[in-house]
Amino acid sequence: xxxxxxxxxxxxxxxxxxxxxxxxxxxxxxxxxxxxxxxxxxxxxxxxxxxxxxxxxxxxxxxxxxxxxxxxxxxxxxxxxxxxxxxxxxxxxxxxxxxxxxxxxxxxxxxxxxxxxxxxxxxxxxxxxxxxxxxxxxxxxxxxxxxxxxxxxxxxxxxxxxxxxxxxxxxxxxxxxxxxxxxxxxxxxxxxxxxxxxxxxxxxxxxxxxxxxxxxxxxxxxxxxxxxxxxxxxxxxxxxxxxxxxxxxxxxxxxxxxxxxxxxxxxxxxxxxxxxxxxxxxxxxxxxxxxxxxxxxxxxxxxxxxxxxxxxxxxxxxxxxxxxxxxxxxxxxxxxxxxxxxxxxxxx
Numbered sequence: 001x002x003x004x005x006x007x008x009x010x011x012x013x014x015x016x017x018x019x020x021x022x023x024x025x026x027x028x029x030x031x032x033x034x035x036x037x038x039x040x041x042x043x044x045x046x047x048x049x050x051x052x053x054x055x056x057x058x059x060x061x062x063x064x065x066x067x068x069x070x071x072x073x074x075x076x077x078x079x080x081x082x083x084x085x086x087x088x089x090x091x092x093x094x095x096x097x098x099x100x101x102x103x104x105x106x107x108x109x110x111x112x113x114x115x116x117x118x119x120x121x122x123x124x125x126x127x128x129x130x131x132x133x134x135x136x137x138x139x140x141x142x143x144x145x146x147x148x149x150x151x152x153x154x155x156x157x158x159x160x161x162x163x164x165x166x167x168x169x170x171x172x173x174x175x176x177x178x179x180x181x182x183x184x185x186x187x188x189x190x191x192x193x194x195x196x197x198x199x200x201x202x203x204x205x206x207x208x209x210x211x212x213x214x215x216x217x218x219x220x221x222x223x224x225x226x227x228x229x230x231x232x233x234x235x236x237x238x239x240x241x242x243x244x245x246x247x248x249x250x251x252x253x254x255x256x257x258x259x260x261x262x263x264x265x266x267x268x269x270x271x272x273x274x275x276x277x278x279x280x281x282x283x284x285x286x287x288x289x290x291x292x293x294x295x296x297x298x299x300x301x302x303x304x305x306x307x308x309x310x311x312x313x314x315x316x317x318x319x320x321x322x323x324x325x326x327x328x329x330x331x332x333x334x335x336x337x338x339x340x341x342x343x344x345x346x347x348x
Contacts, residue, residue: 056290058335059111060317061257061302063098068105072324073304075337080114081106082256082300084154087117087128090139095121103144114300115144116151116193116226116256117180124165127172134179141184151190151226151256152177157206158195170209178219191222192248193256196231196240207247228257228302230315233286234268245295254298258286260327262306263314270314273347279315280326287334301331309348319346 059080060067067073083102089095099115106113117137120126128136141147156173160166168176173192181189192210194203214221225248232240245253260279263270270276283301290296306316306325317328323346324332332340 056255056296056299058331059114059298059300060304061300062304063102064305065098065101065105066322067304068109070318070322072318072322072328072332072343074109075339076332076335077337078335079111080298080300081111082114082116082302084116084118085140086120086122087133087140087153088120088122088136090136090143092120092122096143099140100143103147107146112149113144113147114149114151114190114254114256115140115147116154117176118154119165119167125163127166127168130172130175130179133176134183137180138183141187148184148186149188149190150180150184151193152180154193155195155228155257156193156210157203170206171213174210174213174217174219177214177222178217181220188224189222190224190226190254190256193226193228194244195228196244198231200231200240200243203244204247207244211249223251224297225251225253226256227253229255230258230261233258233289234261234282236282236285238289238292241289241293245293248295251295252297253293253295254300255290255296256298256300257302258290258299259283259301259303259315259317260286261313261315262325262327263309263311265312270309275314276326276347280330283327283330287330319348321346 057080059078059082060073060076061082061084063084083099083106085099086092086095089099103113103115120128137150141150153168153173153176156168157170158165158167177189177191181187191214192207194206197203211221225245227241227244229241229244232238260282261268262275262279268275268278286299286301290299301317302315304317305322306319307314308320311320316325317331318324324343325346329340329343329345332343
């Protein structure tokens with residue numbers, strides 16, 4: 001979920017988050033019972049996986065290059081990072097400058113960047129033609145020759161949000177994917193990036209339609225899939241993740257966005273700091289759960305920079321001033337970074 005910073009996009013962001021709070025993440029109550037119930041990660045499995053070299057590679061997702069200058073971030077020594085870029089970043093100086101600054105900061109920090117394309121920050125309600133998409137992303141790829149990992153569209157199944165943003169159909173996403181692999185030879189291209197939800201029926205249908213279109217296009221079936229499993233981990237459940245991975249049908253799954261929600265509308269409030277503790281608990285569960293899925297090879301915690309009390313969606317490991325929260329300490333210890341104990345924690 002990209003936090004748009006350009007002034008023209010602020011109203012779009014507020015509307016998008018409001019819709020997602022009730023549509024995608026849903027109410028905070030328990031999900032309907034499934035056969036076998038909700039699957040929780042066991043502590044024994046957690047420790048076994050963590051000790052194994054097969055444990056997912058962990059990185060952070062963010063859109064602000066200031067993160068790379070923060071000592072709390074650099075001590076994590078992460079090797080991967082994810083950035084969401086407008087598909088037409090090359091056409092707008094602001095969007096391109098933001099991407100340049102972030103990617104240069106990541107490369108200076110010796111981190112491999114995964115770039116996920118997204119809607120325009122200037123015309124978020126207008127989806128590009130395949131030709132326009134291919135032309136713009138090809139120019140972007142040429143500017144960043146060292147970036148070799150891409151996603152065709154971030155949270156492709158989010159859906160149309162009136163007066164805020166448009167999302168492509170499954171068929172359109174398949175065509176964007178095909179266009180991306182055509183212009184990025186030798187790149188690792190994640191085939192589809194989906195958001196889970198409290199009720200995952202529409203997500204499963206979107207995956208099915210995407211795969212059908214890939215077959216009709218006679219293009220390469222993805223070997224890596226992207227998943228944002230906020231609904232699952234923030235309810236301390238795993239059945240949604242399991243069902244979606246099954247629907248992918250093989251290959252690797254990268255949790256391209258996951259993490260503990262500090263604050264998100266009425267479903268996940270942060271009253272008197274309760275959201276900070278809840279998010280830290282979720283992050284602990286997130287790591288345990290990820291280790292129980294052998295298909296999961298990467299995990300990008302989203303995100304680094306949190307918001308203020310009026311922020312609609314906040315999953316930051318730090319607050320708005322980049323002071324560490326409780327969730328940061330969980331990540332720090334998971335990565336065996338130095339100096340994780342005795343950190344003065346933010347209270348907001």
